[in-house]
Amino acid sequence: MKFQFCLGVLLFFARGVAAQPFQLPTANHAIFEPGGQERYFVPTTGKTWVSGTFGCVRSDGWQMHEGLDIKCLQRDRTGEPVDPVMATADGVVAYVNDKPSLSNYGRYIVILHHIGGMEIYSLYAHLSEVQSGLRVGRAVRAGEKIAVMGRTSNTRERISKERAHVHFELNLFYSDHFNSWFKRRFPGERNDHGIYNGENLVGIDARLILLAEHEEGTRFDLLNWIQHRPDLCRVLVRQTDFPWLRRYPMLIKQGALAPGERAAGYEVALDFNGLPFELIPRPAGSFKGAAKYQLLSVNEAEYTKNPCRRLVTRQGSRWELANNGLNLLDLLTN
Ligand SMILES: [Zn+2]
Numbered sequence: 001m002k003f004q005f006c007l008g009v010l011l012f013f014a015r016g017v018a019a020q021p022f023q024l025p026t027a028n029h030a031i032f033e034p035g036g037q038e039r040y041f042v043p044t045t046g047k048t049w050v051s052g053t054f055g056c057v058r059s060d061g062w063q064m065h066e067g068l069d070i071k072c073l074q075r076d077r078t079g080e081p082v083d084p085v086m087a088t089a090d091g092v093v094a095y096v097n098d099k100p101s102l103s104n105y106g107r108y109i110v111i112l113h114h115i116g117g118m119e120i121y122s123l124y125a126h127l128s129e130v131q132s133g134l135r136v137g138r139a140v141r142a143g144e145k146i147a148v149m150g151r152t153s154n155t156r157e158r159i160s161k162e163r164a165h166v167h168f169e170l171n172l173f174y175s176d177h178f179n180s181w182f183k184r185r186f187p188g189e190r191n192d193h194g195i196y197n198g199e200n201l202v203g204i205d206a207r208l209i210l211l212a213e214h215e216e217g218t219r220f221d222l223l224n225w226i227q228h229r230p231d232l233c234r235v236l237v238r239q240t241d242f243p244w245l246r247r248y249p250m251l252i253k254q255g256a257l258a259p260g261e262r263a264a265g266y267e268v269a270l271d272f273n274g275l276p277f278e279l280i281p282r283p284a285g286s287f288k289g290a291a292k293y294q295l296l297s298v299n300e301a302e303y304t305k306n307p308c309r310r311l312v313t314r315q316g317s318r319w320e321l322a323n324n325g326l327n328l329l330d331l332l333t334n
Contacts, residue, residue, distance in 0.1 A: 020213050021115045021222050022088045022206075023142050025124060025168050026149065028073050031207070032214050042069040042165040052165070054205040056272070056308035064273065064308045066203035067123070067169035072149050080128070081164035083149040087140040088122045088168075089113045095196035096130055102192040105167065106152025110196050111140060116223040118172070119247055121201055125167035126152050126159060170209060171201035172226075172275065174331050175243045181331045200331070202275050223250055227278065229271040230302050233312050235321065236294040238265040238287060239333040244276055253280040267296065272306035274328045293329050295321050 030036030041052030051057050052069035072081035091113035100106040105125035113120045128150025140146060149166045151159035159165075175181065178200040182191045191197055204226065213220035240263050245252065257263060263281035271277055288294065298312050298319040311325035321329070 020217070021220065022122075022170065022210060022213065023086065024210065025086050025088050025122075026070055026073070026083050026166060028070055028083070030071075031210060040071060042071050042163050045163070053207050054203060056306045062308050066198070066273070067125070067167045068206050069165040069167055072164045075164075079161045081149040081151065083166070084145045085124050085127060085147040085149055085166050087111055087142055087144045087146050088170075089115065089142045091122070091140055093134055093136050093138045093140060094121060095193065096134065096136060097193060098130055099192075100152035101154050104153055104155050105198065106154065107150065109134070109146055110201075111146070116221065117250055118223060120222070121171040121173055123167075123169040123171060123198075123201065125169075126150055126165065128152060168206060169201070169203050170206045171203050173247060174200050174202055175334065177243065177334050178331065181334050185327060185330075203273055204275060226275070227251070229275060229277045231269040231277075231299050232272040232302050232306070233298045233319075233325075234267055234269050234296040235325075235329065236265055236267055236282060236287060236296055237329060237333050238292055240265060242333045244332055245279065251277060251279055253278060256280045257283060268332070270311065270328075272302055272309060272311075274309055274311055276332060293321060293326065295319060
């Protein structure tokens with residue numbers, strides 16, 4: 001008993017020391033090699049490797065790409081990609097879409113991880129094959145093979161053999177009430193993936209995270225990284241109870257209310273991709289007028305750099321929440 005306990009403690013520390021929050025999802029490690037980007041990221045046709053990374057990297061900066069398009073290393077005789085795809089961290093399978101025709105992600109897998117107390121969802125798309133026996137609810141270990149790379153998708157323009165890649169995302173999760181929001185937002189449209197629709201997952205920059213943890217090793221702190229995103233804007237919302245607050249309480253700023261004061265809502269800081277990375281409780285006196293949302297500030301430098309989600313818009317000299325921003329806040333707080 002005692003021996004087992006000691007072994008357990010030892011293993012815990014061994015894992016703790018070796019633990020990196022995220023491992024690379026394929027055998028391609030060129031991201032860490034000087035000048036290796038071209039060998040790691042798959043660009044869109046005629047563009048540079050940057051178009052295969054996370055951010056406003058498509059359509060001249062006006063289209064968001066929420067994942068990393070990672071190059072294949074191995075092909076079969078017919079030129080199809082056959083790289084094993086591995087879980088990026090320990091976790092539990094949250095969703096498997098085994099019907100490529102139902103998504104522009106094609107065949108895809110979502111895995112739930114708990115990192116620094118936070119729910120993080122990794123997503124692997126365009127797969128040719130899901131590892132047999134991999135079902136929702138199954139635990140997986142970091143580095144465990146979960147699938148084979150492919151080029152499945154339901155988009156009209158198919159992914160060419162040359163561009164074969166796995167599309168890899170790291171996400172946080174907006175809302176358990178996604179389905180009712182989707183019905184209101186897209187009446188009559190099908191949602192085949194329920195709460196694991198890509199629209200309910202908000203991406204964080206997996207390239208920057210992988211590079212930071214490669215550089216910082218065990219000092220890398222994902223929560224701290226998320227808390228230090230540049231803000232695109234800050235918005236007051238008149239809501240004191242919504243799923244994000246319960247799922248990500250570590251993002252709520254403590255000590256913002258005076259003793260005895262009660263929160264009537266939250267000041268929410270959004271990054272350019274719509275990630276609510278800081279939530280500050282605010283008392284009733286902070287809210288003016290009857291509007292559901294009140295735009296407090298816009299970081300113009302950040303908007304100039306990363307405008308593609310179109311969350312805010314300038315009307316003359318005034319900034320306003322754009323439709324995308326309003327829809328996102330509805331999803332977040334519904
Ligand atoms: Zn992609």
